[in-house]
Amino acid sequence: xxxxxxxxxxxxxxxxxxxxxxxxxxxxxxxxxxxxxxxxxxxxxxxxxxxxxxxxxxxxxxxxxxxxxxxxxxxxxxxxxxxxxxxxxxxxxxxxxxxxxxxxxxxxxxxxxxxxxxxxxxxxxxxxxxxxxxxxxxxxxxxxxxxxxxxxxxxxxxxxxxxxxxxxxxxxxxxxxxxxxxxxxxxxxxxxxxxxxxxxxxxxxxxxxxxxxxxxxxxxxxxxxxxxxxxxxxxxxxxxxxxxxxxxxxxxxxxxxxxxxxxxxxxxxxxxxxxxxxxxxxxxxxxxxxxxxxxxxxxxxxxxxxxxxxxx
Amino acid sequence: xxxxxxxxxxxxxxxxxxxxxxxxxxxxxxxxxxxxxxxxxxxxxxxxxxxxxxxxxxxxxxxxxxxxxxxxxxxxxxxxxxxxxxxxxxxxxxxxxxxxxxxxxxxxxxxxxxxxxxxxxxxxxxxxxxxxxxxxxxxxxxxxxxxxxxxxxxxxxxxxxxxxxxxxxxxxxxxxxxxxxxxxxxxxxxxxxxxxxxxxxxxxxxxxxxxxxxxxxxxxxxxxxxxxxxxxxxxxxxxxxxxxxxxxxxxxxxxxxxxxxx
Amino acid sequence: xxxxxxxxxxxxxxxxxxxxxxxxxxxxxxxxxxxxxxxxxxxxxxxxxxxxxxxxxxxxxxxxxxxxxxxxxxxxxxxxxxxxxxxxxxxxxxxxxxxxxxxxxxxxxxxxxxxxxxxxxxxxxxxxxxxxxxxxxxxxxxxxxxxxxxxxxxxxxxxxxxxxxxxxxxxxxxxxxxxxxxxxxxxxxxxxxxxxxxxxxxxxxxxxxxxxxxxxxxxxxxxxxxxxxxxxxxxxxxxxxxxxxxxxxxxxxxxxxxxxxxxxxxxxxxxxxxxxxxxxxxxxxxxxxxxxxxxxxxxxxxxxxxxxxxxxxxxxxxxxxxxxxxxxxxxxxxxxxxxxxxxxxxxxxxxxxxx
Numbered sequence: 001x002x003x004x005x006x007x008x009x010x011x012x013x014x015x016x017x018x019x020x021x022x023x024x025x026x027x028x029x030x031x032x033x034x035x036x037x038x039x040x041x042x043x044x045x046x047x048x049x050x051x052x053x054x055x056x057x058x059x060x061x062x063x064x065x066x067x068x069x070x071x072x073x074x075x076x077x078x079x080x081x082x083x084x085x086x087x088x089x090x091x092x093x094x095x096x097x098x099x100x101x102x103x104x105x106x107x108x109x110x111x112x113x114x115x116x117x118x119x120x121x122x123x124x125x126x127x128x129x130x131x132x133x134x135x136x137x138x139x140x141x142x143x144x145x146x147x148x149x150x151x152x153x154x155x156x157x158x159x160x161x162x163x164x165x166x167x168x169x170x171x172x173x174x175x176x177x178x179x180x181x182x183x184x185x186x187x188x189x190x191x192x193x194x195x196x197x198x199x200x201x202x203x204x205x206x207x208x209x210x211x212x213x214x215x216x217x218x219x220x221x222x223x224x225x226x227x228x229x230x231x232x233x234x235x236x237x238x239x240x241x242x243x244x245x246x247x248x249x250x251x252x253x254x255x256x257x258x259x260x261x262x263x264x265x266x267x268x269x270x271x272x273x274x275x276x277x278x279x280x281x282x283x284x285x286x287x288x289x290x291x292x293x294x295x296x297x298x299x300x301x302x303x304x305x306x307x308x309x310x311x312x
Numbered sequence: 313x314x315x316x317x318x319x320x321x322x323x324x325x326x327x328x329x330x331x332x333x334x335x336x337x338x339x340x341x342x343x344x345x346x347x348x349x350x351x352x353x354x355x356x357x358x359x360x361x362x363x364x365x366x367x368x369x370x371x372x373x374x375x376x377x378x379x380x381x382x383x384x385x386x387x388x389x390x391x392x393x394x395x396x397x398x399x400x401x402x403x404x405x406x407x408x409x410x411x412x413x414x415x416x417x418x419x420x421x422x423x424x425x426x427x428x429x430x431x432x433x434x435x436x437x438x439x440x441x442x443x444x445x446x447x448x449x450x451x452x453x454x455x456x457x458x459x460x461x462x463x464x465x466x467x468x469x470x471x472x473x474x475x476x477x478x479x480x481x482x483x484x485x486x487x488x489x490x491x492x493x494x495x496x497x498x499x500x501x502x503x504x505x506x507x508x509x510x511x512x513x514x515x516x517x518x519x520x521x522x523x524x525x526x527x528x529x530x531x532x533x534x535x536x537x538x539x540x541x542x543x544x545x546x547x548x549x550x551x552x553x554x555x556x557x558x559x560x561x562x563x564x565x566x567x568x569x570x571x572x573x574x
Numbered sequence: 575x576x577x578x579x580x581x582x583x584x585x586x587x588x589x590x591x592x593x594x595x596x597x598x599x600x601x602x603x604x605x606x607x608x609x610x611x612x613x614x615x616x617x618x619x620x621x622x623x624x625x626x627x628x629x630x631x632x633x634x635x636x637x638x639x640x641x642x643x644x645x646x647x648x649x650x651x652x653x654x655x656x657x658x659x660x661x662x663x664x665x666x667x668x669x670x671x672x673x674x675x676x677x678x679x680x681x682x683x684x685x686x687x688x689x690x691x692x693x694x695x696x697x698x699x700x701x702x703x704x705x706x707x708x709x710x711x712x713x714x715x716x717x718x719x720x721x722x723x724x725x726x727x728x729x730x731x732x733x734x735x736x737x738x739x740x741x742x743x744x745x746x747x748x749x750x751x752x753x754x755x756x757x758x759x760x761x762x763x764x765x766x767x768x769x770x771x772x773x774x775x776x777x778x779x780x781x782x783x784x785x786x787x788x789x790x791x792x793x794x795x796x797x798x799x800x801x802x803x804x805x806x807x808x809x810x811x812x813x814x815x816x817x818x819x820x821x822x823x824x825x826x827x828x829x830x831x832x833x834x835x836x837x838x839x840x841x842x843x844x845x846x847x848x849x850x851x852x853x854x855x856x857x858x859x860x861x862x863x864x865x866x867x868x869x870x871x872x873x874x875x876x877x878x879x880x881x882x883x884x885x886x887x888x889x890x891x892x893x894x895x896x897x898x899x900x901x902x903x904x905x906x907x908x909x910x911x912x913x914x915x916x917x918x919x920x921x922x923x924x925x926x927x928x929x
Contacts, residue, residue, distance in 0.1 A: 207661055211649075
């Protein structure tokens with residue numbers, strides 16, 4: 001899970017350990033020399049994490065394997081395979097993967113342009129500030145903004161029609177897979193820029209110069225050194241962007257109502273009104289979401305471990 | 313200086329267009345409420361709506377509560393992890409990052425099952441209980457940002473040396489935190505606070521499922537029933553987000569610059 | 575006459591209105607090891623980076639074997655370079671780092687592996703091929719960086735303060751190793767350093783630079799013993815300065831501490847009664863008993879610094895003070911602080927610097 005360790009801390013850079021910390025060999029030794037002050041300091045955090053993060057989530061995992069009478073069952077998990085639910089998962093995964101991959105690619109390109117493209121220096125700080133805002137500009141207002149832009153009466157749609165191109169007749173619909181993906185990119189791209197910028201800063205100038213003296217072109221530098229060095233960061237961000245899109249609901253809900261049945265919207269409807277007529281199936285849906293986000297992180301961790309050989 | 317490369321200008325222009333056009337379009341749309349021409353009537357309509365004022369102040373109140381509770385939980389923990397128990401750091405960091413991986417809807421679903429009226433801790437049975445639960449849910453949402461902000465603040469001031477220096481001068485632990493550590497990390501703390509506010513102010517999923525009339529739920533209602541007011545609300549909410557993030561930028565200029573940067 | 579390899583012609587470079595290289599002309603021979611020596615800001619690194627192609631000269635030419643390379647991109651120059659901060663690629667192991675240039679050049683794998691092995695042996699790191707840079711010490715990393723630069727058989731090697739990030743002991747042993755490898759391969763090498771001892775010990779010739787100008791270009795022996803400018807004399811090695819007055823310019827005599835001595839190096843331009851600065855190295859001053867020293871002065875020991883094989887004494891001569899080096903002799907303890915001593919200087923060792 002260290003993949004996201006640099007998320008809210010762009011200043012931390014690739015190395016996340018601080019200065020001069022005393023590292024004890026045995027983590028349990030801490031508990032044998034606890035002082036009252038330590039307990040008072042740590043206890044609220046631990047209690048909060050247990051009551052409002054860990055136990056509620058574990059409760060859902062357990063609930064996914066219980067029938068209404070509380071007995072163990074695999075039926076809920078098997079019921080996830082029904083066409084409606086399976087389709088929900090499929091569209092959710094597609095939207096999340098597409099918006100994460102596009103967001104990462106475009107975000108990387110923009111970050112490279114502002115950091116390595118020799119643009120005027122003011123542009124970088126402006127883009128970083130804007131990214132901070134845009135990465136938090138999600139949910140309901142974001143959907144309003146895109147309705148006003150690419151909706152049937154939106155400015156871009158109207159202007160295009162004026163110019164002789166009917167966006168909606170050409171098959172585009174904001175309330176669709178691509179419409180949702182384009183909307184999600186509005187927070188995915190800035191998030192990528194925020195996270196990857198410090199990593200790009202970490203690429204030493206001398207690596208490029210050394211590669212050049214050894215005969216490498218700029219393209220070869222990026223292929224053999226630049227991208228491989230950024231790779232763990234890129235993957236980590238990718239899995240974060242995936243989780244970010246996979247759990248997002250407000251944007252899609254306000255944008256499409258229930259016309260695009262992504263998993264979180266299905267789960268939302270289930271919690272509101274038990275539309276699946278089975279509380280256990282709701283828990284199984286939640287379990288499915290947890291498993292998929294966890295898988296995305298495990299894939300990342302496995303690849304990172306391979307890269308770890310050269311990570312300090 | 314070498315001139316900027318063409319490709320970087322092209323990428324930048326493309327990105328700028330993608331990010332600026334929706335903002336302009338939204339603003340333009342919000343002015344279209346009258347057939348006669350552009351007016352600010354949509355904004356007047358929003359601001360004079362009693363539910364806007366109520367939901368916005370409620371969101372603000374819950375946000376401030378979440379910031380206070382969050383700080384009470386995070387600051388002592390981050391301080392002790394950095395100073396006394398650095399080997400616990402991976403575990404604590406893992407926990408603080410969970411909310412980025414566990415979707416909000418899963419959290420609130422878990423809360424609803426765990427704190428319902430028939431449970432051992434029936435927070436959802438009363439209005440106050442539900443408010444408390446909403447606050448704590450927002451603390452959870454903001455946890456990764458809050459922890460990171462405080463931890464970054466602590467790193468830049470070299471807690472260990474400051475604490476040892478204060479200890480030699482005879483200060484006790486409480487005095488150290490209140491008089492030495494906190495004033496030095498206040499900028500980082502405020503950054504975390506504004507970030508929390510930006511996240512909380514438009515939140516929809518959790519509040520909606522807990523049946524709380526927050527600003528996000530209000531916006532969703534308006535969106536379902538009106539045509540032009542939502543655009544006005546989007547503009548307002550973008551300005552609020554920009555304001556909160558702008559405060560963070562402003563604060564960064566006052567951050568302590570004396571300590572080492574790593 | 576040695577064969578000219580690299581020629582630098584009226585090279586000028588300006589950064590933001592500040593001229594850091596002011597029309598430098600240099601000519602290096604094939605197989606020569608040349609140091610660019612000077613304080614920070616003297617332009618030495620800028621010259622090196624212009625040779626490598628990372629900076630574009632404002633004017634002037636850089637010729638390798640008679641051909642102007644100014645228009646070539648760095649990756650077309652076939653020049654190897656070693657950086658101060660090692661700059662090994664962190665994602666590649668030692669073998670892949672060394673083989674990078676060969677891979678780019680399209681050398682087939684079997685030959686490449688043979689060459690990598692050859693280079694590993696050259697730097698004394700056989701068996702380290704599979705390690706990653708972070709697993710190596712600084713000195714080992716810099717050896718790998720050297721091997722990486724040499725593997726594609728570049729026509730020239732540039733070393734940008736390659737030793738300054740290392741510990742003192744490793745610095746000395748690595749510089750000897752670099753010099754040995756350079757001799758073995760006979761590759762023309764330009765070495766940038768601000769450390770005069772390093773430059774003196776390793777170079778065939780030294781270019782002393784100051785504020786963008788060449789102060790002196792010559793062999794270490796010349797640079798040290800016959801500095802041509804005051805800057806060179808003071809920057810390279812330690813220098814004693816004695817204030818004297820010209821007694822008779824025609825007879826080349828000066829008055830020093832109440833006695834009149836003959837200074838062969840006194841310039842013809844000197845005038846009677848003029849104040850001059852006589853300078854000499856600490857090792858040119860001896861505790862005088864010998865008749866070989868024609869200048870003899872009396873003073874008191876002001877400081878004694880034990881430096882190991884050498885003992886440095888600071889002697890107070892009243893209106894002047896000199897440092898002198900004397901060999902450590904186990905049987906003769908150095909004079910005590912405050913003890914009266916007599917020192918001798920050979921007038922032929924004395925330089926008179928222009929003010």
